[in-house]
Amino acid sequence: MAYDRDNRPDLSAYWMPFTANRQFKAAPRLLVSASGMHYRADDGREVLDGTSGLWCVNAGHGRPEIAAAVQNQLMTLDYAPSFQMGHPIAFDFATALAQIAPEGLDRIFFTNSGSESVDTALKIAMAYHRARGQGQRTKIVGREKGYHGVGFGGISAGGLVNNRRLYPLLPADHMRHTHDPARNAFSRGLPPHGAELADDLEQLIALHGAETLAAVVVEPVAGSAGVLPPPVGYLERLRKICDAHGILLVFDEVITGFGRLGAPFAGQYFGVTPDLMTTAKGITNGVLPMGAVFVRREVHDAVVNGSDAAMEFFHGYTYSGHPVSCAAGLATLDIYRREGLFTRAGELAETWADALHGLRDLGLVTDIRNLGLMAGIDLAPRAEAPGARGYAAMVAAFEAGILIRATGDTLAMSPPLIVSHAQIDQLVSTMRAVISALD
């Protein structure tokens, strides 16, 4: 079915996720096809993808190699159960992921999304402590402004109030966030100030007792809250404190994984290795739902060898290790490797930073942050209407031919890792025109 402006679907039945449904349906923005760096909107316009879809299409759209692998797998083994049965491609994909993993995180548990990866990682952390005779370690430490998906574990660890306030939560406490524009505004790359905020963890340990804490969960670079790179030395400090108190460190790499910073994973980029790492999105270039938890071998072994029950870990999904998603993932890894996409964000980082920080002179811009191929631009909020200016900027950008994201009054960009220099110029010059025209 070919959609266009004169042939729009009925919009009423679909309750859209994380969307202002009434606002959207009154003025829809529909994408009907995609290729390379571009979407096509239903009015025929090309829209440059400044967000890799939703931080996931790292190798660009419409990759024939992935399509061919998916088609082939569909016709070879479309689905097979993963409970008490196996299929070869899931083992192959786990092996391939282990080969690019941070040192030692070579045991892989498959899920279908970032949210599932986070909740799975939390269960693994608790199972690990129980296997070692420390079953009272069940509390989680997260961070303000953290986003870890929408499962109950993820919203408990997360620190975005709208995602949490309606629901009962797991026992969790939070460190302060690291966004400090008073000291760090317009820093390029890592902000210089704020490593001491990691010491919040010491305070939470003093408050709760280390013996009750299972895991600390952070995004190495907070993404959904508006791209907040960690202060210099911050992650190293968290690692040290976790080690000193036997608490597992979980990096949520759902956004930073698969090349976003210029290394396969942020753990490698920062030289800080977590005990567990949650991933999704770029694992299949976004084309099929999939996630994976990377687990330090000792953590895996403690659970798997430390159990008297035949089945060591009572957890899994019907679609864990789905053969078609694994085929998409293997083809995706091939592209990332062959085209040098694990390191390309590093090669472009200076160009990206130069272009973005060129927007600093705009009157409404109060901060610009960047790392790898991620960027956050803060706009001064409209009086008594926080978020309205950010939303207006996102809509105006779309009309001007680029896709960006708005979280409140923060604009985020994270283009596919195949972006050209000319496309970076286009993204940033369009942003300049859009922000300049905002009221």
Ligand code: PLP
């Ligand atoms: N964790 C992080 C850091 C994310 O950015 C996201 C999604 O943006 C998630 C978890 C949730 O992933 P999903 O939407 O696939 O459940």
